[in-house]
Amino acid sequence: MNKSLAILAINVVILINVAHSITIGTITDVKNHGDMSLEVRSMRSDKELDHAEDLCLTMFSFRVDDANARCIDYNLCRPFAFGAWQGDKLISFVAIIDVVPRLSQTFSSLLKGDNVAKYGHVMNLLTRKEYQRSGIATKFAIMVIKYYIQTHALTKNGIIADVAGDVPGLVRMYERYGLRNIGRREYTVAGNSYSNTIMAAKFEDLLRSLASTSN
Numbered sequence: 161m162n163k164s165l166a167i168l169a170i171n172v173v174i175l176i177n178v179a180h181s182i183t184i185g186t187i188t189d190v191k192n193h194g195d196m197s198l199e200v201r202s203m204r205s206d207k208e209l210d211h212a213e214d215l216c217l218t219m220f221s222f223r224v225d226d227a228n229a230r231c232i233d234y235n236l237c238r239p240f241a242f243g244a245w246q247g248d249k250l251i252s253f254v255a256i257i258d259v260v261p262r263l264s265q266t267f268s269s270l271l272k273g274d275n276v277a278k279y280g281h282v283m284n285l286l287t288r289k290e291y292q293r294s295g296i297a298t299k300f301a302i303m304v305i306k307y308y309i310q311t312h313a314l315t316k317n318g319i320i321a322d323v324a325g326d327v328p329g330l331v332r333m334y335e336r337y338g339l340r341n342i343g344r345r346e347y348t349v350a351g352n353s354y355s356n357t358i359m360a361a362k363f364e365d366l367l368r369s370l371a372s373t374s375n
Contacts, residue, residue: 331357 331341341357 344355
């Protein structure tokens with residue numbers, strides 16, 4: 161986790177080194193939901209980013225009983241965040257913001273290989289705000305869900321979603337795919353307060369939902 165993370169942005173690649181370029185703020189919320197814990201911190205970048213007016217930085221850290229089973233993800237602007245775990249160990253994590261179609265293939269390729277198996281995380285796609293609420297993320301999220309199901313094929317795997325509270329219909333959308341509401345997340349970014357819905361499901365439940373729901 162102390163390696164630089166290559167993060168794909170629109171027309172620019174931003175390298176963020178965990179040890180040096182991120183200032184971690186205070187813990188804003190800690191929730192315990194049975195076999196998983198959700199720790200949320202607010203944070204900011206030490207460096208000026210292109211299109212800074214479009215970016216808001218948040219860190220999600222999903223913890224389990226084993227301190228070595230840890231996944232940290234960096235993403236921008238109200239993400240759709242997914243984590244997958246095997247038994248009591250979180251094994252991978254991905255965050256999705258509404259996806260620009262021409263970048264979908266590039267992002268998809270980042271979900272393969274050692275990114276998941278070796279480091280326990282995958283890279284993030286960053287987009288500008290005008291692409292949000294476009295509906296593209298819904299289809300891409302399902303693609304990611306299917307990727308995890310096809311790649312790991314472990315019935316004890318699960319998925320968690322951090323759903324932006326100010327986007328109408330998202331909770332209902334995720335409920336259609338078998339995720340259940342397990343709590344709220346209140347956090348502050350750059351002085352602005354947000355409230356998100358935390359949803360989760362086991363992969364076997366998602367398999368049944370995906371089998372009966374049209375993409």
